[in-house]
Structure formats: C-alpha cells, structure tokens
Amino acid sequence: MLSVSSHELAVALARRLNQVVPAGIDVHVQGADLVVLHNGHVVGTSGAPAILETVEALREPGENLETAVRAALSGVQDYIADVTTEPWPGTAGSQPNPDARVDSAAVLMWFGPEDAPVLRLPPIDLTATTAPRAPGP
Numbered sequence: 001m002l003s004v005s006s007h008e009l010a011v012a013l014a015r016r017l018n019q020v021v022p023a024g025i026d027v028h029v030q031g032a033d034l035v036v037l038h039n040g041h042v043v044g045t046s047g048a049p050a051i052l053e054t055v056e057a058l059r060e061p062g063e064n065l066e067t068a069v070r071a072a073l074s075g076v077q078d079y080i081a082d083v084t085t086e087p088w089p090g091t092a093g094s095q096p097n098p099d100a101r102v103d104s105a106a107v108l109m110w111f112g113p114e115d116a117p118v119l120r121l122p123p124i125d126l127t128a129t130t131a132p133r134a135p136g137p
Contacts, residue, residue, distance in 0.1 A: 004065055004126070006032035006049040013049070013072055016109070016121040022088065025080055034072055036079040043083050046075030062102040069109055073098035077111070089119040102126075 007029070014027040014034055021027060028035045032053070034046045048071035051064055077098060080088040087095035089111050096112035096119075107124040110117035 004052055004061075006052045006068070009052060009065070009068060009124075010034050010049040010072070012107075012124045013069070013076075016124075017073075017076055020089070020119060020121070021076075021080060022084055025083070027076060034076055036076055038079075038083040044075065044079035046072050046079075048072035048075055065102050065107060066100045069100035069107055070098055073100070073109065073111070091118075 010029045010032050014029050017027045017034075024039050026037045026040075028037060030045075032047065032049045034049070035042055036044045036046075048068050051068035051071065052061075054064065074097075077088055077095065081095060087093060090096050096117075098109070098111050099114060100107060100109045101114070102108075105125065105127045107126065109121040109123070110119065112118035
C-alpha cells in the first residue's frame, strides 16, 4: 500500500521547488505546510500536503497523493505569480496548470501538458529507503 506522510511530502516538494523558483522566493516547510517567502517575508502558505491525512487518502492513496501534489504546486504557483506579477513558470502571460501522476515507483510532477511541460520537477522516488513514508495499516 502506498503511504506518504504529509510532512515528508512537503519537504520533498520544497526541496524541488527551491531549485526552480525565481530569485527572492523561498519555500519552507512548517509541519505539513509549504510556506512561501518573498525576500524573507511570508506571502502565503499551502496546507495541501495535509490532504494525505484524510480518510479518503487511506482508501485511494495514489489518487489523493496526486491531488495533494497538484494543490500544493498550484498554491505555491499562485503566491509566486502574485508577488512577481508574472505567470510562473509560464511566459507570455500564460500560466500553465500544475499536474502530477503517481506511477508504481515515483510521483511525477510538471507544469503544462505532460507531453510538453513548461517545467518538469524531479520525481519523488517512492521506492528509495529515504522515500517519504507514514505509518499505515
């Protein structure tokens, strides 16, 4: 059974996002929240990783992991676009939608269409010994 903790998902997402966000933006983790800072000031918080703590997540872990990732990426994207007044990671006034897919070994994440993403984040390996895990049934 696929089991990922909300805190570890937030940590994995923050690490990947901090590699690609614009200068002056930082993504920190507080509990299971992603906290977005612009020049050291909090501009928003996404609690989307906590979706993994719902009852529905126990029934449909892969689907809920995808939902949590999409929602977290969308929230961070909106905060970045608000403070930079530019679509991120888009160009020419177009802000691509974030998306995610869980396969048997990883969480795949990108912005825009899967076959031609504007930005693809490094996958989260669910098979590694350091993969995000939570106690599960």
